[in-house]
Amino acid sequence: MAIKKKRYALVIDSRKCINCKACAVACKAENEVPVGNFRNWINEDRQGEYPKLRIDFEPEQCHHCEHPSCVRVCPTGASWQRKDGIVLVNDDECIGCRYCMIACPYDARYFHEASGTVHKCTLCSHRIDKGTIPACVETCPSKVRVFGDLEDPASRVHELLATRRYRVKEPQTGNGPQLYYLL
């Protein structure tokens, strides 16, 4: 059987997010993220005057872009992209110059003080390669994030993107972000 092409993405239903931070702590444990740094986070938008108020939450992390500017600017090739779209940093090749941190439109990378290299969300590729789902997706009480393969028509991400309106963040950068926010 021919190896099927894969393209991993996250579809995010922000309305369901209750800002409980389960995703952030699960990621911290799974990926040994140092205190003070996060690979995923929740944006808050608070608006209005009492009593007409609203709060919107928006979970965010690396967008695992189609054409990642972080990979383009990396002088050593440490930032790279897998065939399935996952953007990673090779720790041995990273010189800690942080160009990628500046190039990322989403501020999704951080400098790891102990290793002297740049770290970021790996979409839990170590889990995906074993056939499971990213830790943030798994632990979420309201199942805000849906992980899947855009090349697989049976994947739930397909159904959601086909039936619901959505947007991506900062499309004008040309990066082709792969975090789809349902409207």
Place this chain on the structure above:
Amino acid sequence: MGTTRMDRRLFLKAAGATAAGAVTASQAGCLRYFKKGRTASDDRREVPTTCELCPNKCSAIAVVEGGLVKKLNPNPENPKSRDMLCARGNAAIKQVYDPDRLKQPMIRVGARGEGKWKPVSWDEAFDFAAKKLAEAKSKYGPESTLWSSTEGFQEVFFKNLGLAFGSPNLVRHPTLCLASVNLAYSATFGTVPSFDLLNSKFVIMSGANRFESIITPDTMDLIGGVMERKAKLVYLDPRFTVTAAKADEWYPIKPGTDLAFILAMIHVIIKENRHSKDFVAAYTTGFDQLAEHVKPYTPEWAEQETEIPAKDIIRIAREFSDAAPRALYYAGRRSSWYQNDFQMRRAQAILNAIIGNWDQPGGMVPNAKLPKGEFLFMPWDEPKAPRVDEIEKHFPLAAKGDGVYLKLRENVLSGKPYPIKAWMVYKQDPLNAMPDQAKTLKMIEGMDFIGVIDVQMSDMAWYADVVFPESAYLERTDPVEVMPGIWPAVVYRQQVVKPIHDTKPNLDIVQGLAKRLGLGDYFDYTIEQWVEAEFRDLPIPMAAEHMKKHGVWAASGQPSYGKTLTPDHRFVTKTGKIELFSERLQEAGHDPLPVYAAPVQPPGDRFRLILGRVGYFTHANQSNNVWLNEFMKENDLWINPKPAERLGIKTGSTLTVTSSVGSVKLKARVTEEIRPDCVFMLHGFGKKSKMQSLVYQVGASDAVILETAWDKVSGNAAFHETFVKVANA
């Protein structure tokens, strides 16, 4: 680039070395274990267990590598935790590897609260505590000892030790939390039901902030219902919480007036003949009295009380009854709000009853239960003395085994009806859980002896004479727990890793004390024997093997509804019916139907202090968990911009917040998300214990300024009755 590379690498090596050096000094214990883990063989195990960070008891799967817990994943087999693990559950790893953790038994050497400790052997700690307890017994009788604890799988051993010792004075957490709501539903239905949020179409919540105070499976079911547009949510709260943000309608109700809103809803439903006539006739008693009782409680009257427009109250009542039986006035959990809290919850229960949502999909469902075996231990004589809190005299309907905490404190302080001289505490922090901390400190002063069993050096432990360090939940095996509900389950907590410090499970601590108190025979068993006995009656083949492998068992298939809806069913009430009118309450000297009394309003220069939660802190100890503390390092005082401007208060400025019992300093958060007549602060900060290093004297403890007040019927603490003065410090 070459230069950059050299500099970067060199700089980091140097910086890394310094940082590591600094860390070693403070966290030696933890780092040593981590290093040991890294070099150990790369064995990876997955062990199912049950979370202990809050009362939900979610099922988790612990990933263990090299003898260390590396990750906790959700266990999808538990129908209550529904394949999720919240931030608290994920952060439980840090409870084990917390440098602040209690690592060995300690005896106080300085003054109480001074923080001078002598590490001692377990033998020394046991001998010391047993001697003190025996002294109290011989001088004042066994009833002079107080045994306080909060819910947990090993709590049974602690309570049994108190009873075997001969003390009737066991006191638990419910009257600081949910006693009023539980008693209100019991008084009406004879039991406390669950709420079928998964299938409900119309939900009303009074301050039950379910999207921030996470309760399983309610929070997840409500998200599904509300966000998939399957249910409408109406939410009443003086504060714009996350639940308010997600609700279809939010009403910033005037604090303490929820009862007026509910009575007006009942008024509208009965007046417009919208109640379920068949259900009311078949299963309830006292409807005519109720109809007469609610006549004066018109929507127009309720508008004056609640500040919710009468037309909205009428519309909500209509929509609510239209959606019946798939409609719910959700009960809530921490109901320690007002001195009439019981009657407010009773009115909710009555409103639910008259629309006939009892034992229906999308309504209230009596809990299904699963059987488990019992370990038969040697019985002891019942304690002879009456309870020190005089519960039978003052709160005849309250749960006797739980006690009434605030009345108990009053009596202990007055020395009447008899003196309390020794205090044993398990897994509880009365200094932060009870209002009016100064009073609790006074109670502590009056004790000849205080012993505390805990995982961390809580504020209570900080004031103890001896501290017994308990093993963290990931380090021990606990009794089997049956979880009743719409989706009942049995959960098991088995040891995941060996204790990394000189700690013991609570049973071992109880046995150590029992042996020296001459009570060893009553506790002559191992946790393995206890658990095996419990496994024996589980309705599954190979129960022990199943529970060890899966950590949870739940009956498969759909929940069953309507079992109690048969003509011969007797509710566990005096009349055998659902009691809208309660003779039992009347006999006990309380209103048989909920009577409204307008809450006293704060004078012009004061604010009502209200309390609540965020999703990542439930208990006072969680703010010191490094992974949770990252989200909020300090608590602040929420104040509406209008009064803030009048008082010259700006976000970030330090405030003095003063009540009649105390004063705290904390920073201001000027926010639109609260009514102008209230202020709000989060629980769990401003600790006195230096071994809660992240929150030691950071922010403020609500317990310092909360005044003592309780609900008359249940004895439940009333935390929202305190008025505070707020000024720039």
